[in-house]
Amino acid sequence: MPSDSTFDLQAFLPYLLTQAAERSSLEFHQVYKDRYGLLRTEWRVLFHLGLYGSMTAGAIGTAAQTHKTKISRAVHRLAEKRYITRNRDEKDRRVEHLDLTPRGRSVFNELRGIAADYDDALNAQLSPQELEVLRTALRKLGGSDGGPFT
Amino acid sequence: MPSDSTFDLQAFLPYLLTQAAERSSLEFHQVYKDRYGLLRTEWRVLFHLGLYGSMTAGAIGTAAQTHKTKISRAVHRLAEKRYITRNRDEKDRRVEHLDLTPRGRSVFNELRGIAADYDDALNAQLSPQELEVLRTALRKLGGSDGGPFT
């Protein structure tokens, strides 16, 4: 016998968000996984370096809201694949500056194109107004600042 | 040196969705994990049974768009914890009908209350109009029907 309350799973934001996130990531995930053997965090590191240039592991972790152990292992594998280089900072030798190799940049460029196309396909499902509101709302919910959390 | 294109990670829907989903699930996840030792899929199974009554593993998997192996393992653990019962269908003995035990229902009731409160806190971050559009958009993106996929 079902519940007697009015709680609606189909209106519960964390549930809806997770469903939409998983579904919308799936196809693109398949591409970078099948073609380059990349995991999600590796893709994220690659894209941060490709879009924003040289960064440290910590900076990427902060920007992507990803735990440092995940970043650490992603960096390790990307370096193993020769997609990035790691250079110790001479001033602060705890830190390494990460950069794409030519090979890494070429992978990034290809994936960026695919991502852009894929994003277009997703966006086509929604009206421009919906998209605008959606992005604003997602930034509020996903941002590292404010909110009912902390 | 950063990219020369206009691709914007902060506007890429799968990225925004994943960030918002992870962040918005985190606190509630912590509750059902710490208080009842439940994993996400176990919570989902519990909520489906609590809200919609007796279901089979397959039906839950379809409704929640979750792979059958995850459902299978979640069901196993929920039964182990005595939160649900499993009853073979006499007509089709491949199938089991799953139901909450009194204990399971009590856990569900408590979590449902917490979820409702939590949802309120999330909703308070957005205007009613934003919420309306957001839910509509998320259902389009997360639904198992239509879309640019398949």
Place this chain on the structure above:
DNA sequence: CCCGGTTTGTTGCACTTACAACTTTTAAGG
């Protein structure tokens, strides 16, 4: 009735992840 094909669900294994503990380096105080 029985053989191949489907459906429902489970399991083995390789792989990924989370969490805490750890190393190395830097910074701050006395």
Place this chain on the structure above:
DNA sequence: CCTTAAAAGTTGTAAGTGCAACAAACCGGG
């Protein structure tokens, strides 16, 4: 200086996940 604390990453281990292979039950035609 020397001690203690903090910051940046790394690693060990237990646990969860994905994928493919599997068993069991059903279904339909010959």
